[in-house]
Amino acid sequence: MSTPEVTTVVLDLDGTLVDSVYTHVLAWHAAFQDVGVEVPARRIHRLVGMGGDRLVAAAAGQATEQALGDEVRQRHPQHLDRLFGSITPTEGALDLLEAMRTRGLDVVLASSGDRDLTERLLDVLPGSRDLLGRVVTGSDAEQSKPSGELVEVALGTADRSRAVLVGDAVWDVQSAADAGIPCLGVLTGGLAEAELRDAGAHDVVADAATLARRLVETGSLLRS
Amino acid sequence: MSTPEVTTVVLDLDGTLVDSVYTHVLAWHAAFQDVGVEVPARRIHRLVGMGGDRLVAAAAGQATEQALGDEVRQRHPQHLDRLFGSITPTEGALDLLEAMRTRGLDVVLASSGDRDLTERLLDVLPGSRDLLGRVVTGSDAEQSKPSGELVEVALGTADRSRAVLVGDAVWDVQSAADAGIPCLGVLTGGLAEAELRDAGAHDVVADAATLARRLVETGSLLRS
Numbered sequence: 484m485s486t487p488e489v490t491t492v493v494l495d496l497d498g499t500l501v502d503s504v505y506t507h508v509l510a511w512h513a514a515f516q517d518v519g520v521e522v523p524a525r526r527i528h529r530l531v532g533m534g535g536d537r538l539v540a541a542a543a544g545q546a547t548e549q550a551l552g553d554e555v556r557q558r559h560p561q562h563l564d565r566l567f568g569s570i571t572p573t574e575g576a577l578d579l580l581e582a583m584r585t586r587g588l589d590v591v592l593a594s595s596g597d598r599d600l601t602e603r604l605l606d607v608l609p610g611s612r613d614l615l616g617r618v619v620t621g622s623d624a625e626q627s628k629p630s631g632e633l634v635e636v637a638l639g640t641a642d643r644s645r646a647v648l649v650g651d652a653v654w655d656v657q658s659a660a661d662a663g664i665p666c667l668g669v670l671t672g673g674l675a676e677a678e679l680r681d682a683g684a685h686d687v688v689a690d691a692a693t694l695a696r697r698l699v700e701t702g703s704l705l706r707s
Numbered sequence: 708m709s710t711p712e713v714t715t716v717v718l719d720l721d722g723t724l725v726d727s728v729y730t731h732v733l734a735w736h737a738a739f740q741d742v743g744v745e746v747p748a749r750r751i752h753r754l755v756g757m758g759g760d761r762l763v764a765a766a767a768g769q770a771t772e773q774a775l776g777d778e779v780r781q782r783h784p785q786h787l788d789r790l791f792g793s794i795t796p797t798e799g800a801l802d803l804l805e806a807m808r809t810r811g812l813d814v815v816l817a818s819s820g821d822r823d824l825t826e827r828l829l830d831v832l833p834g835s836r837d838l839l840g841r842v843v844t845g846s847d848a849e850q851s852k853p854s855g856e857l858v859e860v861a862l863g864t865a866d867r868s869r870a871v872l873v874g875d876a877v878w879d880v881q882s883a884a885d886a887g888i889p890c891l892g893v894l895t896g897g898l899a900e901a902e903l904r905d906a907g908a909h910d911v912v913a914d915a916a917t918l919a920r921r922l923v924e925t926g927s928l929l930r931s
Contacts, residue, residue: 505748508729524729526896569733673749675899
């Protein structure tokens with residue numbers, strides 16, 4: 484018995500196609516510092532990938548969210564701008580997009596960030612827009628990850644039984660589960676393999692390069 | 708049967724007393740970028756805590772070390788300077804130093820960084836110098852972590868059977884083992900608990916605050 488061949492791939496951006504998670508950690512850390520709230524970098528790291536609308540409360544509690552949430556969210560992009568030059572493609576990101584295009588897969592980018600940030604991050608991957616089918620962003624959904632809404636929007640009318648999500652965060656695994664599809668985890672967001680497996684990842688690989696090689700060599704993104 | 712009471716504590720600095728690991732990751736990443744070498748942030752994260760003399764080869768291979776190692780090492784402190792403002796105390800760092808001083812423990816700081824960097828990082832922890840016994844740095848040992856030499860220098864004539872190291876990195880666990888003492892792991896360096904346990908940590912706790920509370924409440928750093 485084999486699993487059905489994947490025809491639709493929902494791709495996370497931050498930490499999966501671009502090496503931006505550590506930059507986000509420092510940007511959020513600095514945004515919290517600005518308003519006098521100390522949040523350990525490690526804790527922020529585990530929260531990157533959920534929507535900014537949820538992150539402040541998750542990192543610093545509901546009282547901080549109510550008093551300072553909007554200010555922290557306003558300061559985060561300023562610090563991200565300052566640190567933006569550190570963001571580079573993850574290993575094999577474009578190879579994966581090309582391999583999926585070559586096989587005729589339906590590839591949808593689904594990023595929690597808003598449309599502006601998503602566009603700026605795609606600029607880090609020259610040529611990526613031509614290789615992607617649709618691009619959906621946090622601006623296209625009411626509920627951010629770990630809700631499956633963004634994944635649902637990304638899937639559209641695609642066959643769920645032949646779809647998979649590729650992402651680096653626990654929130655990717657959860658939003659995939661919420662939308663009823665498996666998640667392939669990549670380690671490029673800096674979590675340990677055990678963290679993604681414990682969250683329920685279908686499989687965990689090092690990076691996009693590994694998935695690109697697997698697709699070229701075996702014809703499938705899923706381990707045979 | 709109980710383990711002997713701890714009388715000497717060797718303390719790591721980066722990631723243990725100051726929340727600096729994510730800053731180091733971005734600084735090393737930028738230093739590699741400067742010389743045109745792309746190293747994934749995740750990989751650098753797992754190497755922070757070993758000496759800079761070893762890190763370039765471990766991150767990018769021996770050929771890069773030979774061709775560009777010194778240049779990368781020269782650029783790292785420049786980027787660290789730029790990002791230095793993001794470094795803050797870890798939760799409970801000063802509480803732990805005070806609790807250990809109150810109990811009369813022999814506390815030695817042992818940091819892989821050179822003396823200048825160690826001094827700057829101690830400035831992030833006001834009053835810490837008065838609470839520390841000795842301070843040994845990478846400038847005091849030939850071999851950096853994961854070698855146990857720095858830990859050996861830190862221990863001096865202390866009783867090994869009553870000593871423990873507190874650190875956040877796999878290299879701390881290894882250097883403690885190399886020097887024949889157990890390592891208490893903290894999660895503030897951003898590794899997963901499983902990574903520190905798999906490396907052989909005697910125990911893993913969230914942060915210095917947890918160790919401070921344990922010491923005050925139970926009279927021991929080790930779980931009873």
